[in-house]
Amino acid sequence: MINAINQAARRIPTYTIYIAGIALLVWVMYFALSTADPIKVLERGFGRKGLQILIATLCITPLRWYGVNLLKFRRALGLMGFMFIALHLLTWVVLDLALRWSEILTELTKRPFIIIGMLAFVALIPLAITSNNAMIKRLGAMRWKRLHWLAYPAIFAGAVHFVMIGKVYTLESALYFAGVAGLLIARRLKSRKKAAVTT
Numbered sequence: 277m278i279n280a281i282n283q284a285a286r287r288i289p290t291y292t293i294y295i296a297g298i299a300l301l302v303w304v305m306y307f308a309l310s311t312a313d314p315i316k317v318l319e320r321g322f323g324r325k326g327l328q329i330l331i332a333t334l335c336i337t338p339l340r341w342y343g344v345n346l347l348k349f350r351r352a353l354g355l356m357g358f359m360f361i362a363l364h365l366l367t368w369v370v371l372d373l374a375l376r377w378s379e380i381l382t383e384l385t386k387r388p389f390i391i392i393g394m395l396a397f398v399a400l401i402p403l404a405i406t407s408n409n410a411m412i413k414r415l416g417a418m419r420w421k422r423l424h425w426l427a428y429p430a431i432f433a434g435a436v437h438f439v440m441i442g443k444v445y446t447l448e449s450a451l452y453f454a455g456v457a458g459l460l461i462a463r464r465l466k467s468r469k470k471a472a473v474t475t
Contacts, residue, residue, distance in 0.1 A: 278343045281344055282344065285345065285346055291352075293353060301360070304321040315372055316372070319371070325360045326357050326434075328425075328432075330357035331452065333431075335409065355404060363394075365394075365397055369442035388440065392437045395433055397430075399429060399433070400430050403424055432460060435452050435453045435455075
């Protein structure tokens, strides 16, 4: 089964992730436009899909522990996740608040869930900028790898932001938070185990 998955993954070109991401973007926009409050649905839809895709990137490393190698898709997934999160922010700034900068600044300083969401987005920016071979070569593999550790607190902050948006906690928000927390804990335990073996 694992060999079949790996063989299938080798045959699938990476650019299919970008095609799927654009198709998903079109679907989110189409669905939002068919609702009574398209701006709010669009804003939430972009944020939800972005978080889901970023969680998928976190799953790639644990899957490798069990022999499933989807590493070649991680960069594309990360960039698609960043695209949806950026669109989530732009929808809020341009469509929801209509570029009312004084109101936007007030929201950014007084609402904890917006502050956390903005911190998550800011942390993702250098990751998106450096997600190419030229930047890996320029920074060096070790510096690039250390920088991309920002993905973990950024995605965790994104999950917290999602939980805090709702006035009532839902099963969906709980699952996202628990999933991200569980993946990060598993990663930490694996790193500690590896360090213990090498010392």
